[in-house]
Amino acid sequence: MSPVFSPVAAGALGGPQWLIDRRIAAAEAFESTPRPDASAEEWRYSRIGELDLDGFTPATEFGNAPMPRLDVEPAALIRCVNGRVMYTDVDQELIDRGVHIGPLAEDENGETRLGSVAADAGDYFTLLNDAFMDWPLLIDIPRGVVIERPIVVTHHAAGDGGAAFPRLVVRVGENAQANVMDLHTSEADDHILMCPVVELDVESAGRLGYLKVQEQGAHTWQFGSVLARAEKDATVSAATAAFGGEYARTRADTRLVGRGAHGDLMAIYFGEGDQTLDFRTYQDHVAPDTTSNLLYKGVVARASRRISTGLIRVRPDARGTNAFQTNRNLKLSDKAWAESVPNLEIENNDVKCSHASTVSPVDEEQRFYLESRGVPTDEAERLIVAGFLGEVLANIPVPSAAPALKLAIADKLARQRELESAKMKPVA
């Protein structure tokens, strides 16, 4: 029983009655759900045991949310702080074409859209989000509408000891298309708990690209979910760029429920210090002739840790499934640690599935080759790491975010070198 995250507290949040009722119901369900621990397979290697949930209260402060860095003008910009929509700027053209972007509670379809994907993918922290989401945000693209420029969302959390529960629901109608970039940040010095839930719902032949850039502060704990569903012949690409947080767990589900649906799951990440980046992925093939492709590549430096457990599930009806899973890690220090655990659960014989994972240091021969052409050691390492991550960066949704991600990686690498050279300096 949590005195802070109780049904009474959930019922005190505002909004229409249906939303209040749902929060209370979720809080009650949460209350009767035992806290998971690391003995369960999906929480193995996690730091769930260290979480002191009662040390947090719903965040109310308003910090300084950073602006996203993009090469193009977004089609819409929505800024949220502590799960509350603070600012929306949507191109008039989108509004004219029937696109709804704004607080979900104010939308006539809001009640049906909310939970349309997450209801079937509940866990301890999605329940907590259901109970304490403040202002869910809805992006609703009607049938046939194609939006070329990205829709940009920022989610910021602020306030020492604060807990934030951002909720984003994206629905792409039949044969519609959109790309969404979602930047998650938090105050650098505050101890923060962030439990974001993102729902991606793509209808027949729709195409949705979603990129979450996670740049939370060094004292933030994240338990997040990105939950996708694709109908017949739809394509959903969900990518995560994970850089921040002290412990950042992201669950990424892709459920392919319509024949011919396709899902891409991508991630790049860079762990440093004593960060833990924890990924749980689920490729769920429900319908026939569905394909999914997971490519996770990243770097672990210093004493950072990175976990990835991935389940490919092929249901009895999903004949003709193609499902692939690739995890590759570059290890920049002896203390860094990476583990990939693939799981297959296959209930149909007519399928192609594969998984591969590697953990290796920067290749000495590659570095030597570049150095032998006069490229300094640091620069050689930067090129090799950028080249290693380039395979993912070249294919991410919202390509206009790639240059900023490359810079973030370069910054992280430069910091490793500074730490390295500081360590080697003799004490005066």
Next chain:
Amino acid sequence: MSQLIIEGLRAAVDGQEILKGVDLVVGSGEVHAVMGPNGSGKSTLSHVIAGRPGYEVLGGSVRIDDVELLDKPTWQRAEAGLFLAMQYPTEVPGVALRDMLAASVRTLGDSSEIGERMRTEAERIGFGSQFLERPLNVDLSGGEKKRNETLQLGVLRPAFAILDELDSGLDVDALRLVSRRVEEATSEEGLGVLAITHYSRLFEQLKPDTVHVFADGKIQESGGPELATELEDTGYERWVSAPATTSAGLLDDPFADPFA
């Protein structure tokens, strides 16, 4: 006028001495051929000069004029004017030739017109421009890799180049273009060359001033270009002692030609 000076160079791999005192001086514009049998330490010589990891220098010196190279990291040796064309160029996924060269010439102090220089060099050796944007050596044939090495040599304009079996993997036409390009660099830019090879076919276009016979970790004999032709006919028997066997009765070098 510069000199690449190798003096008393000794080096070991896994505690076993491979280079047993190499002395060699290459001047600007000169071409020195180093020829020898498999397992004689020729490639080790090139690796040790360039500073490849995995070798232990036991003694001696490698200098460009009065700059000692052996105490510098690999990239500073390149900065000092050294280039190594590798026998087996390494694949570097995701790093385009152009990006690497941009990073190299930045260090070497001239980043102007890199694209133009790459195109010019590619044309001179018949190397398709589609390779310029490709990741380094990835999915390249053996011959394409060697042209790629030659292109880099042309763009970077080092003072001295070590060519480690540049001829292997090249067909006759490509070999002619590549060796002619290196020959032109010696006359136009004063490039000094240390060419390591088994065969004299490299020297039809690239004319050696001096030929060294390399066996058992050191230079055994030096002579004029005619020595290369002689070696082609007679082989290295004269300089190679009977292969040593270990207690297990195996050849010391498992990669040596058993019929040599």
